[in-house]
Amino acid sequence: MIAAMSRSRPSVDRPGSQSALKSANQQRLLNLLLVNGELTQAEIARRSGLAPATVSNIVRELVDHGVLVGTDGTRPRGRVVRLARASGVAVGVDFGYQHITTAVADLSHTILSTRRVVLDVGRDARGAVDCARQLIEEVLEEADTGWDDVVGIGAGLPSPIDSRTRKLGAPSLLPGWEGLDVDEFISHAIGRDVAVENDANLGALAEHVWGAGRGYDNMAYLKLSEGVGAGLVLDGKLFHGGRAGTAGEIGHTTVDEYGAVCRCGNRGCLETLVAARAVVSLLEPVCGAGLTIADIVERAERGDAACRRVLADTGRQTGVALANLCNLLNPERVIIGGELAVAGELLLQPMREIVRRYAIPSAVATLDLVLGSLGPSAPVLGAVALALHGQAQLINS
Numbered sequence: 001m002i003a004a005m006s007r008s009r010p011s012v013d014r015p016g017s018q019s020a021l022k023s024a025n026q027q028r029l030l031n032l033l034l035v036n037g038e039l040t041q042a043e044i045a046r047r048s049g050l051a052p053a054t055v056s057n058i059v060r061e062l063v064d065h066g067v068l069v070g071t072d073g074t075r076p077r078g079r080v081v082r083l084a085r086a087s088g089v090a091v092g093v094d095f096g097y098q099h100i101t102t103a104v105a106d107l108s109h110t111i112l113s114t115r116r117v118v119l120d121v122g123r124d125a126r127g128a129v130d131c132a133r134q135l136i137e138e139v140l141e142e143a144d145t146g147w148d149d150v151v152g153i154g155a156g157l158p159s160p161i162d163s164r165t166r167k168l169g170a171p172s173l174l175p176g177w178e179g180l181d182v183d184e185f186i187s188h189a190i191g192r193d194v195a196v197e198n199d200a201n202l203g204a205l206a207e208h209v210w211g212a213g214r215g216y217d218n219m220a221y222l223k224l225s226e227g228v229g230a231g232l233v234l235d236g237k238l239f240h241g242g243r244a245g246t247a248g249e250i251g252h253t254t255v256d257e258y259g260a261v262c263r264c265g266n267r268g269c270l271e272t273l274v275a276a277r278a279v280v281s282l283l284e285p286v287c288g289a290g291l292t293i294a295d296i297v298e299r300a301e302r303g304d305a306a307c308r309r310v311l312a313d314t315g316r317q318t319g320v321a322l323a324n325l326c327n328l329l330n331p332e333r334v335i336i337g338g339e340l341a342v343a344g345e346l347l348l349q350p351m352r353e354i355v356r357r358y359a360i361p362s363a364v365a366t367l368d369l370v371l372g373s374l375g376p377s378a379p380v381l382g383a384v385a386l387a388l389h390g391q392a393q394l395i396n397s
């Protein structure tokens with residue numbers, strides 16, 4: 001197991017001794033595989049800076065110990081290596097405002113099982129974490145594995161998290177969680193260390209590792225759901241900002257100083273105009289109560305003028321904020337995710353028009369504004385990626 005290997009690192013090795021070097025090289029290789037899922041031996045050599053013969057030797061040894069599995073080497077790419085199922089699993093938990101999703105993946109990044117339940121997460125922190133623990137038990141059982149095999153757990157919350165206090169950066173967004181140290185609270189309830197991160201950041205991480213952001217070192221992920229937030233990857237790393245670490249709160253940029261009152265306590269935030277409930281409430285008077293975003297998109301696709309208009313306006317209003325983001329950060333790719341992403345081009349085309357109109361030409365000359373490829377699963381997959389990355393850092397430290 002990875003965790004066991006990390007713990008059993010020989011402590012008597014002097015730096016520079018043969019066995020210490022071997023151990024450090026092994027860790028570098030394991031680290032790369034944790035973050036990337038699977039790689040060819042040539043890719044491992046290139047990315048780690050190790051000699052191909054050294055990589056070959058380490059891989060052979062780790063395959064013999066059952067830590068890695070590899071193909072026979074005759075494929076066009078050469079020998080592909082990944083962490084064996086027996087090396088453990090990683091767990092992700094996505095706390096939404098109204099749902100919890102959990103997923104378990106093996107260390108080669110294959111999702112083995114997922115579960116989702118509807119629950120008022122924002123008001124009932126205790127109920128939410130107890131439910132999360134139960135869901136983790138269920139995904140582990142379905143994946144035919146158990147707590148002993150879990151090497152890391154990541155979790156996402158739909159709120160900024162102050163990295164100094166580990167409390168919510170805007171408590172009114174999740175009133176039931178106010179004043180809690182979220183790492184400690186979730187870890188205590190789950191019974192294991194859990195790495196906690198903002199959900200839009202996790203969406204960005206997942207799209208960067210597995211989805212539409214793969215290969216883009218400067219990208220933004222915009223989550224348009226009950227909440228609106230951005231996750232930023234800059235120079236290939238998740239960007240948290242300054243000491244508080246709450247960068248990316250694009251949903252709470254002021255669009256109209258005297259606009260509707262936002263959950264954060266301010267007025268006229270972007271979120272008051274483009275969050276899922278804002279879109280639904282604009283259309284309910286004409287379409288009827290109990291409307292969902294999926295209903296609105298279906299009606300729009302059938303030609304309903306009001307639904308088309310509201311989705312286009314949502315794209316335009318989001319586009320203004322995105323144009324500002326592009327001017328400031330010049331991302332190569334902006335990825336749209338969250339519940340509203342099902343509207344596809346009905347939303348994106350007007351958004352693109354406005355981004356091009358309001359951003360300076362150089363900031364958007366090579367910009368792609370695209371849909372996420374992981375759909376609503378992006379945050380929970382990001383939580384799995386967080387668990388894998390956390391484990392890689394642990395091995396690396």
Ligand SMILES: [Zn+2]
Pocket residue numbers: 251252262263264265266269271
């Ligand atoms: Zn706000």
